[in-house]
Amino acid sequence: MIDTNLSLSIPDFTVSPRIDQVGIEERAKRFTTRSIKTSSKVSLLKLTLNMIDLTTLEGKDSEGKVKQLCYKAQHLHDTYPGLPTVAAVCVYPSMVKIAKKALGNSGIKVAAVATAFPSGQAPKDVKIRDTKYAVAEGADEIDMVISRGKFLEGDYNFVFDEIAAIKEACGNARLKVILETGELVTYDKVRRASDIAMYAGADFIKTSTGKIQPAATMPVTLVMLEAIRDFYYKTGKKIAMKPAGGISKAKLAVHYLVMLQETLGKDWMSNEWFRFGASSLANDVLMQLEKERTGVYQSANYFSID
Amino acid sequence: MSRLEVLKTYKIYIGGQFPRTESGRYYTPLNKAGNPLANVCLSSRKDFREAVVAARNAFGSWSSRAAFNRGQILYRIAEMLEGRKAQFIDELILQGATNAQATTEVHTAIDRLIYYAGWCDKFQQLFGTINPVASSHFNFSVPEPTGVVSIIAPQSNSLLGLVSVIAPVIAGGNTCIVLASETKPLCAVTFAEVLNSSDVPGGVVNILTGKPNELVKYFADHMDVNAIIYCENDATHHKLIQEKAALNVKRVYFYDKVNWQSADAENPYFILDTQEIKTTWHPIENIGGAKAGY
Numbered sequence: 001m002i003d004t005n006l007s008l009s010i011p012d013f014t015v016s017p018r019i020d021q022v023g024i025e026e027r028a029k030r031f032t033t034r035s036i037k038t039s040s041k042v043s044l045l046k047l048t049l050n051m052i053d054l055t056t057l058e059g060k061d062s063e064g065k066v067k068q069l070c071y072k073a074q075h076l077h078d079t080y081p082g083l084p085t086v087a088a089v090c091v092y093p094s095m096v097k098i099a100k101k102a103l104g105n106s107g108i109k110v111a112a113v114a115t116a117f118p119s120g121q122a123p124k125d126v127k128i129r130d131t132k133y134a135v136a137e138g139a140d141e142i143d144m145v146i147s148r149g150k151f152l153e154g155d156y157n158f159v160f161d162e163i164a165a166i167k168e169a170c171g172n173a174r175l176k177v178i179l180e181t182g183e184l185v186t187y188d189k190v191r192r193a194s195d196i197a198m199y200a201g202a203d204f205i206k207t208s209t210g211k212i213q214p215a216a217t218m219p220v221t222l223v224m225l226e227a228i229r230d231f232y233y234k235t236g237k238k239i240a241m242k243p244a245g246g247i248s249k250a251k252l253a254v255h256y257l258v259m260l261q262e263t264l265g266k267d268w269m270s271n272e273w274f275r276f277g278a279s280s281l282a283n284d285v286l287m288q289l290e291k292e293r294t295g296v297y298q299s300a301n302y303f304s305i306d
Numbered sequence: 307m308s309r310l311e312v313l314k315t316y317k318i319y320i321g322g323q324f325p326r327t328e329s330g331r332y333y334t335p336l337n338k339a340g341n342p343l344a345n346v347c348l349s350s351r352k353d354f355r356e357a358v359v360a361a362r363n364a365f366g367s368w369s370s371r372a373a374f375n376r377g378q379i380l381y382r383i384a385e386m387l388e389g390r391k392a393q394f395i396d397e398l399i400l401q402g403a404t405n406a407q408a409t410t411e412v413h414t415a416i417d418r419l420i421y422y423a424g425w426c427d428k429f430q431q432l433f434g435t436i437n438p439v440a441s442s443h444f445n446f447s448v449p450e451p452t453g454v455v456s457i458i459a460p461q462s463n464s465l466l467g468l469v470s471v472i473a474p475v476i477a478g479g480n481t482c483i484v485l486a487s488e489t490k491p492l493c494a495v496t497f498a499e500v501l502n503s504s505d506v507p508g509g510v511v512n513i514l515t516g517k518p519n520e521l522v523k524y525f526a527d528h529m530d531v532n533a534i535i536y537c538e539n540d541a542t543h544h545k546l547i548q549e550k551a552a553l554n555v556k557r558v559y560f561y562d563k564v565n566w567q568s569a570d571a572e573n574p575y576f577i578l579d580t581q582e583i584k585t586t587w588h589p590i591e592n593i594g595g596a597k598a599g600y
Contacts, residue, residue: 295527296527296528296529296553297355297358297524297527297528297529297530298529298530299528299529299530299554300530301529301530302529
């Protein structure tokens with residue numbers, strides 16, 4: 001449901017801004033050439049850790065796996081004093097209760113992927129029940145997928161209504177809308193889907209499920225960040241961003257943070273407004289932090305397995 | 307019309323690719339007459355870091371290959387080296403060797419590769435043991451590769467020295483990062499081209515050029531390196547390596563007294579240096595009247 005306080009006028013999504021492909025890719029490449037000094041690097045790496053949604057979304061996920069992940073979320077690398085924790089743990093709805101219990105009062109949120117993740121190929125009422133179940137189990141955040149088939153057919157009203165309905169089902173939980181940019185093909189469509197999601201009530205827009213290649217890329221994320229910026233200028237409402245999938249190296253994460261800072265500015269530089277959906281990023285960041293602390297290149301042997 | 311000779315660009319070898327150093331730095335080694343030999347990459351610690359990542363990634367599949375297959379690949383290196391003999395001889399002469407010295411060095415290097423190619427599937431029988439134990443177990447020990455090995459190659463024998471330290475390490479299933487001779491780096495880079503065209507998977511051997519003074523510390527202290535081999539007789543380097551290698555208890559070998567031309571420079575104990583011995587206790591029923599356990 002749309003927040004009526006904003007009194008938004010719903011724009012015609014068919015005329016969402018077109019994206020200059022060459023321009024956006026060049027611009028995204030520029031962010032990778034910033035010189036970042038050691039002290040800034042260390043604080044960016046810590047911020048990265050604090051923005052991670054530690055994720056396990058496998059068919060083989062078990063209670064033990066989720067508990068272990070929750071333990072890791074709270075104890076990233078105990079030999080390094082003063083590390084932040086991750087932002088959230090991201091699991092399937094059936095694992096929410098276990099994660100919630102394992103995380104206790106650590107302040108780490110539980111995010112659940114709902115709405116027939118990752119394909120989204122289910123009837124609307126099933127998706128709504130999926131969402132309500134996850135919320136009832138205690139999820140703080142819901143990651144939904146849009147109906148890409150309908151979107152590509154041009155049925156934007158369907159996509160809009162579905163997001164709005166899921167938003168309503170979320171209650172107080174924050175809603176992340178996964179566009180699955182790998183299936184949308186063009187930047188124009190990514191921009192349009194971002195606009196639809198934001199006007200329909202998304203709290204976050206998220207690039208990918210992590211199940212489709214390509215997942216998050218810097219140009220796609222930049223398109224979405226610019227959509228967020230334009231939406232903010234128009235409505236005054238801040239929307240958060242979550243690139244997910246394919247970000248497994250600390251260096252790349254730092255490039256994303258540079259892009260975030262230079263596109264949306266300081267106000268977005270916290271885990272309330274930006275997240276990384278990742279499973280293996282945390283270890284690489286930890287290795288880089290240890291490298292800065294000890295002055296010695298690290299080995300994966302001395303860090304947790306996943 | 308006279309023609310300008312096209313000079314070769316000597317690049318480094320990481321993960322099966324030939325990148326330039328990320329640092330963008332170069333140095334110009336001189337020949338005996340004081341003329342520049344070539345512009346050579348002055349590798350940085352970040353090149354080394356990339357090389358370790360490549361070596362680590364290559365380790366799994368290289369170490370689990372059939373030993374016989376590793377032997378075939380080493381033999382293939384020798385074949386390719388034979389085919390490009392003339393180029394190596396030229397480069398050695400450029401670096402100050404006489405024609406006779408250069409020819410001997412290349413021939414010895416080829417023979418040494420063949421020698422270690424033969425050992426690939428045989429040293430396990432030599433160093434593996436079946437151990438008598440007092441309980442009902444079949445107990446045996448076999449050598450297994452230690453992992454990623456960093457090597458600072460001999461300064462003087464730029465081809466033979468290089469081959470002599472790389473061959474036993476990869477014959478045993480390890481992967482390596484080698485820093486070539488600082489003053490005579492030409493053959494090392496050309497050798498990388500030979501490796502690249504002889505079935506050696508990318509990342510198994512990585513070759514950097516540059517200054518030992520700059521890089522020894524990183525070769526010794528990287529936590530993802532399992533052993534270090536150092537071939538010079540520099541006391542400060544020895545001390546530094548021993549101190550830094552202690553961080554993750556690397557195996558440390560100083561080959562500073564080896565005469566690479568001699569027959570002593572090839573024996574299976576060089577392979578054993580970068581092996582770990584794994585012992586397996588396999589439960590069995592009592593065999594033999596005296597309850598001998600094996």
